[in-house]
Amino acid sequence: MKKVSLYFENGLFLEAKSFGAEGTAVGEIVFNTSLTGYQEIVTDPSYAGQFVTFTMPEIGNVGCNEQDMESKGAHCKGIIVRSYQARPSNFRSEETLAELLEKENVLGITEIDTRFLTKMLRNEGSMMMVASTQIHDESELKKVLENSPRIEEINYIEQVSTKEPYVHTEARYNAQTFEYEKPVTSKKIIALDFGIKRNILNELTHAGMEVTVVPNSMSAAEIISKFKGKEIDGVFLSNGPGDPLILKEEQEKIKKLIDAKVPLFGICLGHQLLSIAHGYDTYKLKFGHHGGNHPVKNTATGTVEITAQNHNYNVPDNIVEVAEVTHMNLFDNTIEGLRYNDSPTMSVQHHPEASPGPHESAYIFTAFREML
Known part of the structure; x- marks a missing residue:
């Protein structure tokens, strides 16, 4: 060494x-x-x-x-x-x-x-x-x-986003057979790639959605055209690196998708960008949430889920003016999940695909398919 x-x-x-x-x-x-x-x-x-x-x-x-x-x-x-x-x-x-x-x-x-x-x-x-x-x-x-x-x-999503669209063909990994399951899909979505994780894609397809992953540069007009033409049923906004406040083009794109009433689901960075697009800027946590042991409370059921997390930024508390809080972090009472009032839009800050971690938050992907 x-x-x-x-x-x-x-x-x-x-x-x-x-x-x-x-x-x-x-x-x-x-x-x-x-x-x-x-x-x-x-x-x-x-x-x-x-x-x-x-x-x-x-x-x-x-x-x-x-x-x-x-x-x-x-x-x-x-x-x-x-x-x-x-x-x-x-x-x-x-x-x-x-x-x-x-x-x-x-x-x-x-x-x-x-x-x-x-x-x-x-x-x-x-x-x-x-x-x-x-x-x-x-x-x-x-x-x-x-x-x-x-x-x-630094805009790191320009470095990590896919350069060409592709269809994800795997579902959840089966630890008993050591193979990926074949998805059975009933809905079609676009996943805007800001740095998407493979296991998120696996869970989306496992929940019954055919996923086309596209570069972060795809325009709002093209996405809205696909939605109105019934080529897709909704859009997933992925996780990704860096400070969401500097991603001006992505913020404007998401505003247009919201105005067009395109069903949206965001995780981590996607969750943060949805907040900013609604007019509520994110703030930086002191040392962030990074780990596989964060307790998150589902406010509707009272269930506590042990979650995987990776973020330095968080949405502000006053976002309750436009959205219902669906999940709360029990370590520091920060917001972990939202369902917006003005559009078919939902998001979570934690990683429900949970790799590493348990699978008790995976129902969120099914909730998105049901919303579609």
Whole structure:
């Protein structure tokens, strides 16, 4: 393992060991409390532009495989772990985590106190950092960080969105047969790709929807034409990376879809963009919600669901002026789900496809199909 040097915008300088790719990378550091699913996290496009600190100390134990990829590659700037296991033991393993990171040009950082980093982020909030296997001078790293754009200044969805439309043909993965189920569909939807996860697509098709994934650049006029021509029944707005407030074109597009009464369902970034399109700007949480253990209450049934989460931004409380709150986070009482009053539109902040995590929120996909 090579030496890697880290410099944080609060002035902290640390040294550790590297695995995976080499080089220099700048991004925002967050922490994730999931006990399992490191490959799903690494390949989630919503982490584009970020370093992920794992609170689970042992990472790499089960290796990586194609079936657990949430997208076609890895999108985070790097991962930070207490102890990396270079010799995985699992019958599904096809390559090590280090091999995946090297292939995807993602830094791996280990032999570092992740408890300390997590407490620092809890107390001071998410912050920018730089990590390098090439530069080890503190003043040089500081200069690199100061001259780099912040995550809220970069439109990462242009990097992670699909370039060409495609039809998703898989449904939910069956852990007993180790195969994907074949979908039986009754509705057709378009999924606007802001950084969509594979398992979200699996759950949409499992719930009975034929899904055509399209680039984030598809115009509102083309989508509305397909809806009025009965080529589609609704639109899904996907998860994705970065600050939703800078996505002006997407906001305007969604406003037009709302005015045209196109049925809409948003998850994570899609949830946030729907709020902004209704005139209610999002705000940034201190250190975000990243993990697989967040209790969310369904306000209609009183049921508490344990959810997977990955977001730094949240919708404001006064959105109740135009929408009914359907889900609440029991950690901090932030809004987790909405159904709007003026249009057939629903959204959730958490990830009901829950990979990693339980399946108790998967009914939300069925609710969308029923709304269609």
